[in-house]
Amino acid sequence: MSEASRTPLIRLAKRDAMDPRKAMAIRIGSIFLALILGSIPIMLTGANPFKAYGVIVAGSLSKPIYLKQTIKIAIPLLVCSLAIAPCFKMKFWNIGAEGQVTFGAICASYFAIHLGGKVPSPVILLIMAVAAAVGGGLWGFLPGFFKARYNTNETLFTLMMNYIALGIVNWLQGGPWEGRKGTQIVPFFHKSTYLPQIFGVQCGWIIALVLVVIMHIYMTKTKHGYEVAVIGDSLNTARYAGMNVKWIMMRTMILSGAICGIAGFLILAGDNHTINNALSGGVGFTAITVSWLSQLNAFIMIAISALLAIITKGSKTLNQRLGVPSSVADIVSGILLFCMLGCEFFINYRIVFRKKSDKEVNA
């Protein structure tokens, strides 16, 4: 075998730090590219893409009633993104946020159903929040434990746990918690289980913002955060430094699950007021994208969650106003995310083509 055939035709090389201005230009370019590509499916449905983008932005921000809904969508997304961040920092691929949200909500619902109206509102809300955190934490602990103890594949494990949690909800809403027989509907909880509103939006937004600060400090300023970062960079270094890697893994997963559980509580008490299988609505999966796009930075997550919430709310308005199917709006937001994630790739790597000569190309 010649040297040339061993070098692939196209390969990737890690870049040195790119000029920040150039990186910024790539990022802006990617958004514009996404907007241009996204206009193709919009035009195929017969709508004007400029008008469509206008409706997306105006339909999510231009009136208080729109803005409130946009914020409402962003809250659980932001909280879940924060929850996932330490796991990803540790290179522990927790894609089970969806299940952790759901199981947290199940635990909170139990108390909402049995204690709602029997104890004062702040007490029941506190009980529900704690129950949700414990439930979510348990749902995170299980894959963490098996990974630490038996080195199971955490991606599959957390993914499967999602479906178990969803199955439990399906059973509850069609079984013990069902209202009128055969309806699949759990009646609304007692009003004392509703989170109070601040500026017309459930107060979860304050909790989310507080969590941003706490998570930022946790990740960057504490010993825990440092340990997580070391494990993520090199497991062996962590072991050599005498860290209890197994415990740190479990601890981080419990924390992650507990925060997801809080997100479930916020959806439940702030908005849904009953439990059903649409409760989490994919927020645990979208949060993975948010976390990744934010490069695990808690503050940037606010912007990215807001952006995704704008697209989600805006595309509903788009469907209402211009008759663009909501699936097309999903395609457009998919293109946008793809381009934004893709540009990070080109900022970090470059493509090297095989030269005719056998010489190695230095990066």
Add this chain to the structure above:
Amino acid sequence: MKKLTVVLLIALVAMTAIFASGSPEASSDSKATKVGFVVINDENDLGYTWNFMNGMTAAVEKLNADGYNVELIVDRGHLEDSTVTDANRELAAQGCAVVFNNSYGFEQFMAPVADEFPEVQFVSLTNCGSQLDGRDNTYNAFAAIYDGRYVAGIVAGMKLNQLIAEGKITADQAIVGYVGAYSFAEVISGMSGYFLGIRSVCPSAKMIVQFVGSWGDPTLEASAAEALIQKGAVMISQHSDTTTPATTAAKYGVFHTGYNTDMTSQAPTASLLSCRINWEPYFYTFIKNVIEGVKNPSDYCGTMANDEVLLTELNTAIAAPGTQEAIDAAIADLTSGKIQVFDTSKFTIGGQTLTSMLAVDSDGDFAADKCEAVWDGVFHESYPEFQSAPYFTGVIDGIEWLNAAY
């Protein structure tokens, strides 16, 4: 990291500045009466919501043709969750005079908004809570679809008779398979009406029912139909939202009657016809009343006599001879009251004639506690003074439940 934030924020602000100047509002004809419609999934289901949307667009067109100025705003893609509350609130805030909700599970998410907008009318179609909730601005409506099911049953029964006469099956093999969504009154009532229609022409027929635990899931519905056919069903019917029971029947060479939509184009060799609710008259009248300031009834049940329960065109290529005449006769007899679907002399439950069944749950504990529905030898389904949503929950002898899905 900070730069990315800055870039994103700049991009956001720029997008807002550029696009927000575009006209986001729909043609704001201030004189038009706005009508909101919150629907489950969208009309691409070619079934449930498709049928509702056809009724609504036809009603709005007719209103505009009759000189009323009506603008329809549709909010699609909902599941039965809190987004329905937001959709109702947003439509009411946009100035809709009436907001319709087309799925059973939307009602409890719609109700809180009715308190926020007392001057807006909110209609929960197919549900039954609004008429009793003490609010003046919430409504229910349904239609006597069991009449349509009964006629579809006659069509199926005649086909079974033809198969028996041709020696393709014996009288004992006249087994009908029913794909049901949930073991819920609406489904039980419909399948019972269908079965009684079959029995009225083919007394040896039996029915087996497989519940799928979903209102609309193409894969589950197809596999349920498949399981029923493997258990000997030669005729398939359905209370579920997609067309896969029809295509599965075609695949196995058995026959089918559908719901909501004409499925003969999807399964020309299997599907005989469908029954469906025609919502146009209700929507037309309700909206017209709102415009003219006339109070609408808090609950309404559409009837076959008013063309609100319809049969789609018969697939004459495969139907038994004389079927169309039988359909016409049955419709005439049902509308005149000469035959009653739930005639208690025509069926038994656990070997007994039905003498008592309550209709209405008045206290919200999810068990019917008042309004005796059986008198004069008839179970009165969807009786106007009770409620439009079906409440027949008996298991008629001759119908075998293979499972239950609550």
